Amino acid sequence: MPNVDNYDKVVMRLAPYPSGALHIGNARMVILNDEYIKKYDGELILFFDDTIGSSQLLREQNPEKAKYVLPESYDLIKEGLEWLDVTYSKIYYKSDRLQHYYEYCESLIKENMAYICFCSAKDFKENYINQKKECPHRNHTIQRNLEEWDRMLGGSYRETEAVVRLKTGMDHKDPALRDQIIMRISEAAHPRVGTKYLVWPMLEFSWAIDDYLIGVTHILRGSDLVKEDYIEDFIWNHFNWKKAQFLHYGRINFPDMKLSKTSARNKIQKGEFDGWEDPRTWSLQSLKKRGIRPEALRATLLDLGMSLSGITFSVNWLYSKNQNIIDEISDRYFYVENPVKVEVKNVPFKEKIAEPLLLPTKAEKGTRKIKVESEEGTISIYISQKDATNLKETKIIRLKDLININIDKIDLQSDHITANYESTELNREYPIIQWVPEKHNIPVKILKPDGTILNGLGEVNLKNIPMNKTIQFERYGFVNPIRLENGELFCYFTH
């Protein structure tokens, strides 16, 4: 990190916009900040970037697209940070600090660095930005601008009728930086301060003020915000303030994941998603529910580093890191999806207890017991549909830790298979599959990351497992048990 020595102490800030729970993409910003703070023994500030968001007009005309503060997200964000094990020294709210922005905005007007503009957005872009011309309002006197500023604050103008523009220069070579708006009017209500304020700052302006006031030394932001550096720097230069350092990281694309707090919010409101824990939100809350370890997410994000190039994120990186952690602590159980019944005849015992290891890599953890009983020399068990479709008549397979059976007849139409007892000893020639007794088992539902729910049966020992501790269904994958209700186990699929 550059220029650490220019400052007594490294101070950085997390600046989430509270429009929903933090998701896997936001976590990169959080983790990188946290790692730098730890490395340089600095201070981390949580600064809710809760300005007003979209105007009242947009909220009415296009509520789907509108961006606004969601009251519950303040807590959702804190919860996510806690899960990530990120601590901060203090909390600020932008919505508490409007007076600061007003004060410095007025200074800029007084010093002829800003003016009140009455152009519409379209007009300004087409006639002035694109043609590098100054709009008529730009040359109003300071006195006039101050009067109009008072009228803006006093409510004489409605939304979109007046804005404050910074005089960065209409001939600036970068069209993105020509006389940017720094303050605008919003009639929308804010969850924390209601309609107390009518005039709200734009992101870059508010940060120019706050980063200075709260003493931030290093600012980490995505490459989508590089132009904001210019505005902050412009204002710091003008006030002759000590500057913070900017650091950037590139954008990540998340194919097959819709990573948008706004979009998640809409789907939750419509009832399409089951709250912020729905795996399709990819929120930190949902990852926790799935049994993803925060250390795995941290390591994955850290692997990406500060690279400026656009990255296509592969969720397998996360799964792989997570598996390294949970594989050696997740107990194993039998689970059969879309069960198909198998009747095994001519078994030479009345009852037999299979004793598979809870965790093969740690045999000292012991075994679990699965009992099967025969009636008139026949036992009934279930296997998964997937395994059933791979069976062939007269072929021998092994029911893991139990017996070998010789397939007799396969009738997948009626989900019924018959077989004959073959032998008991392990023989590696035979394919090994998992099974569940017909008499003692437990229904299991699994919620997949795409929102689908799958049904199956699990071994009876699942009735006595702790919730929220990942387990592995052998030859299937890892799941996180969420609740045992009405004799049914409900799990989130991990990976």
Next chain:
RNA sequence: GCUUCUGUAGUGUAGUUCGGCCAAGCAUAUGAGGCUCUCACCCUUAUGACCCGGGUUCAAAUCCCGGCAGAAGCACCA
């Protein structure tokens, strides 16, 4: 279109500051083999990259120039 940034194996990253130790490391993915009463884990092994073209130099992934490709910004969003 204008502005800025970035280009190392399928994917991501290390190395680029101060050229040589990089015929390029690591992770993940994939193939093969081993271990195992899971097609998990673990072990062994294989595959696979410096965007292109010039230039400087004894020497370039690293410096310079020119292409090309990708990303971001050009909102009264953050």
